[in-house]
Amino acid sequence: MSSILLEKIDGIGKITLNRPKAYNSFNREMALSFQAALDECEKDDTIRAIFITGAGKAFCAGQDLKEVTTPELNPGFKTILDEHCNPLVMRLRNILKPIVCAVNGVAAGAGANFALACDIVLAHEKVSFIQAFSGIGLVPDSGGSFILPRLVGFQKAMGLTMLGDKLGATEAERLGMIYKVFSLEEFEEQSWKIVQKISKMPTQGLAYTKLLFNQSLTNNLEDQLELEGKYQILASETEDYQEGVSAFIEKRRPNFKGK
Numbered sequence: 001m002s003s004i005l006l007e008k009i010d011g012i013g014k015i016t017l018n019r020p021k022a023y024n025s026f027n028r029e030m031a032l033s034f035q036a037a038l039d040e041c042e043k044d045d046t047i048r049a050i051f052i053t054g055a056g057k058a059f060c061a062g063q064d065l066k067e068v069t070t071p072e073l074n075p076g077f078k079t080i081l082d083e084h085c086n087p088l089v090m091r092l093r094n095i096l097k098p099i100v101c102a103v104n105g106v107a108a109g110a111g112a113n114f115a116l117a118c119d120i121v122l123a124h125e126k127v128s129f130i131q132a133f134s135g136i137g138l139v140p141d142s143g144g145s146f147i148l149p150r151l152v153g154f155q156k157a158m159g160l161t162m163l164g165d166k167l168g169a170t171e172a173e174r175l176g177m178i179y180k181v182f183s184l185e186e187f188e189e190q191s192w193k194i195v196q197k198i199s200k201m202p203t204q205g206l207a208y209t210k211l212l213f214n215q216s217l218t219n220n221l222e223d224q225l226e227l228e229g230k231y232q233i234l235a236s237e238t239e240d241y242q243e244g245v246s247a248f249i250e251k252r253r254p255n256f257k258g259k
Helices: 028-043 077-094 110-116 132-136 144-152 154-163 169-174 187-199 203-216 221-236 239-250
Strands: 004-009 012-017 049-054 058-060 099-103 106-108 120-124 128-130 166-168 180-182
Touching: 004 028, 012 028, 012 187, 028 077, 049 058, 049 187, 058 110, 077 110, 099 110, 099 187, 106 110, 110 128, 110 144, 120 169, 120 187, 128 169, 132 154, 144 154, 166 169, 169 180, 180 187, 203 221, 203 239
Parallel strands: 012 049, 049 099, 058 106, 099 120, 106 128, 120 180
Antiparallel strands: 004 012, 128 166
């Protein structure tokens, strides 16, 4: 079976991490297949939102340690970072379509950081997030040292990373690390409702919003205000803006086309 499943469902590209017996940990084949699935979603104009989840009990346990400890399989950490992890994180941040991540089980190490690189992160109440790197003498990668402090603050990020504490989904939501937690029973249905909703929203405006938030991580206020003006003008020239205004005036539900 493929380690990555891609389904196209009513304008949504659903990507499932599919190595459940290995807790969806990444080997080279899976990392490259994940990148290819994201590329397919990016270039397909019929896909207006991307949904990422895992098969089985785990979301993703990070790097497959069996691969790195088997000499004939080990690609080396430089290759893992340069060709697997870093390109994945950059794709997640740079694809100009909203990406919803439904964390269905434990997310550890790089697996946690892949989730946090998505635009909207959802989880159920039994999920845990673990910065597992320090437990084996490594440092956070896959954008963890950049994204995590910006989500939860410097002190909390340092503690979670250095101590490798397990963080439950409810606490992760309270800290602002993820968007929303659902009960285990509601998780699948409610997560899908969110991606369905966002897939029918003004796609181009959401793309400009994603670009704005990406730039806000390094911009000063003056530069950010200038960028807001640039993208607001571009957004005002879209068909979806015209439809949104017309629907508001006519007191009806808008029918956005993503153009």
